[in-house]
Amino acid sequence: MAPDGVVVDMMSLENKRRGTTVLWSWSLGHYADVGGQQLWIDVLEETLKHGVAPVSWTDYLYLTVGGTLSNAGISGETFRYGPQISNVYEMDVITGTGDFLTCSPDKNPELFYSVLGGLGQFGIITRARIALGQAPKRVKWVRMLYSDFSDFTIDQESLISHHGRDQDEALDYVEGSLLMHRNSDSWTSFFSLSDRQRLMSLVTEHELLYCIEVAKFYDGRTQTTVDKALEIILKDLSHVPEFMFEKDVAYVDFLNRVRVEELKLRRQGLWNVPHPWLNLFVPKSRIADFNTGVFNNIVLKKNITTGLVLIYPMNNDKWDDRMSAVIPDEDVFYTVGFLHSSGFEDWQEFDLQNKEVLLFCENNGIKVKQYLPNYNTEREWMEHFGSKWRTFQESKAQFDPKMLLSPGQRIFNHN
Ligand SMILES: Cc1cc2nc3c(=O)[nH]c(=O)nc-3n(C[C@H](O)[C@H](O)[C@H](O)COP(=O)(O)OP(=O)(O)OC[C@H]3O[C@@H](n4cnc5c(N)ncnc54)[C@H](O)[C@@H]3O)c2cc1C
Missing domain, CATH: 3.30.465.10 (Uridine Diphospho-n-acetylenolpyruvylglucosamine Reductase; domain 3)
Structure with missing residues (x-):
């Protein structure tokens, strides 16, 4: 590196x-x-x-x-x-x-x-x-399943539209993911054993399900009102009826939820393996095209995807354009994360799928931005940073002119 x-x-x-x-x-x-x-x-x-x-x-x-x-x-x-x-x-x-x-x-x-x-x-x-x-004390943690992508995105976007810091009607956390048979190891643990069976039947019926995951935090002051508040927030959503699952967990356990999965994977020898990840920011206006072209055509057809596939929207106005981080130029954009884990022999397959996803976006004019970007040429980095490239270069010349820091990102240090 x-x-x-x-x-x-x-x-x-x-x-x-x-x-x-x-x-x-x-x-x-x-x-x-x-x-x-x-x-x-x-x-x-x-x-x-x-x-x-x-x-x-x-x-x-x-x-x-x-x-x-x-x-x-x-x-x-x-x-x-x-x-x-x-x-x-x-x-x-x-x-x-x-x-x-x-x-x-x-x-x-x-x-x-x-x-x-x-x-x-x-x-x-x-x-x-x-x-x-x-700091809150506890968390109401809910997952809801969708078979229809449009219902899924309409609901996610409506949920993130309440984002005032002091709003009671705002959730504290909104994410989402793809549920398929192929990556079921990565998502079943949330659900009770008794729910898993009917969940798997639903996955079999639709091949691909979308899951909205939300959380509302509470403490002693709000513990008597949190259920009602959550009910009101979720009341008009269009998830598959009967496919809403709720847990009540300590705040620390919620925040540290991935640790539990990590320790499990470590015990199975599946943590220190290659992770050919691809993380993208996709403009809201093209997320339906992305669903058709990438989830339905590439991911389902190839059927190699292991690990979580995250998909959730965010509000552009919570980011500061003066910072180096790069996001799409739309009020709302999605993060899509293919958090693949592979074997030591087959990671190239995932790399190829990632390249295919990027190519699909390029060929169809979907202006995605990579999060945790990975490029090889200066031209690609210039395109990635867009109007921020000049400032980025000037800052490099000012603060690290000998190009000592993080050459492994291959932004200024090319082979
Ligand atoms: C299991 C896992 C889960 C993740 N989940 C998320 C997630 O949910 N959300 C998310 O946003 N990201 C996530 N990431 C990505 C994460 O934000 C980046 O990998 C980040 O670089 C991790 O920090 P690190 O401490 O591991 O960095 P390192 O791997 O130690 O460093 C990576 C690079 O970051 C830079 N860097 C590190 N420390 C400094 C410093 N002190 N000053 C300046 N530059 C520095 C350097 O360029 C360095 O080469 C995840 C990564 C992993 C491995």
């Missing part, structure tokens, strides 16, 4: 006591100063001691703060609170020129906006000051 570059042992910062410190001010309310090497699970554990927690998450918490802020940091909370990069007040960054700079929207703003979503190109994030909210 770092030919002719540098590898930094971020965990050595732990010795410098760069953990998580919870603070409060009149202007920001609660916030945390967090070491760039910290895992989000550590941040969660420390902030919960103070009854507060970050508002925007990733699905998996054993990722570093510096690592996710270099991409965006997305999950089911993004529609409401924006990605993790939208919840940062300030950072300490060691640039490629060796300068140690504090940056924020007011102080060294070029560095601040470049680094957020900047794929590690400009500096090493050693500290981030992140927004916190009151």
Whole structure:
């Protein structure tokens, strides 16, 4: 990952006591100063001691703060609170020129906006000051199944249209996924053994089902009203009748849900395997074409897809265009994540399918943006960044002119 570059042992910062410190001010309310090497699970554990927690998450918490802020940091909370990069007040960054700079929207703003979503190109994030909210105690966690794609997207889009921070009628989390026989190992665990049978019959009948997954958080203050609030939010949805499943779990268990799957896969020797992933942002106006061309024609026909396939919408106005992260130019766009896991012998098949998906989009004028982008040529990177390319290049020249940082992204360092 770092030919002719540098590898930094971020965990050595732990010795410098760069953990998580919870603070409060009149202007920001609660916030945390967090070491760039910290895992989000550590941040969660420390902030919960103070009854507060970050508002925007990733699905998996054993990722570093510096690592996710270099991409965006997305999950089911993004529609409401924006990605993790939208919840940062300030950072300490060691640039490629060796300068140690504090940056924020007011102080060294070029560095601040470049680094957020900047794929590690400009500096090493050693500290981030992140927004916190009151931590809920528990979560109503619901999944609903759809056989009709249009019903599925109409409902998802309606659910994310309530996104005010203080709105009672807003959900706290909205995601979605594809359910097929082929990838059933990745999605059945949520459902009780007794529900699985009728669920599998429905999958057999339709081949492909769409699942909306939502959550409403609550605490002692709202525990008597949360059920009613959720009922009102979900009352007009068009999921398959009788195919709505609800759980009530602790907040920490909800946030750390992928860990349970990880430990299971580790026990089976299926965690440390190749992951030929493809993550895309797809404009809302073309998501139906994407469904037909990609899910129905490529994915179902090839029938190799293992692992989760995520699909959920987000609101463009929760992102900050000054940051390096790139998203489609529409008010609402979907993230589609093919989280494939493969064997050591057959990963090329998945790579080929990923290429086919990208080619389909290109040939049909679907202007997708890759999340966690992977390109080889400068032309492709220029297209990816679009109007942000010039700023991205200028920031590179200013903050890492010797091109030492993250050459493995192959943006400026080509073979
Ligand atoms: C199992 C799994 C689940 C995931 N789920 C999600 C998800 O739900 N949502 C989501 O948004 N993403 C998700 N990701 C992707 C994740 O955001 C990126 O892989 C991110 O880079 C992970 O951070 P890391 O700590 O593992 O980074 P590393 O693998 O250590 O680093 C990756 C790159 O990030 C940059 N980087 C890392 N740390 C710093 C730093 N301190 N300063 C500057 N640059 C840095 C560098 O370019 C580095 O090469 C997931 C990844 C995995 C493996």
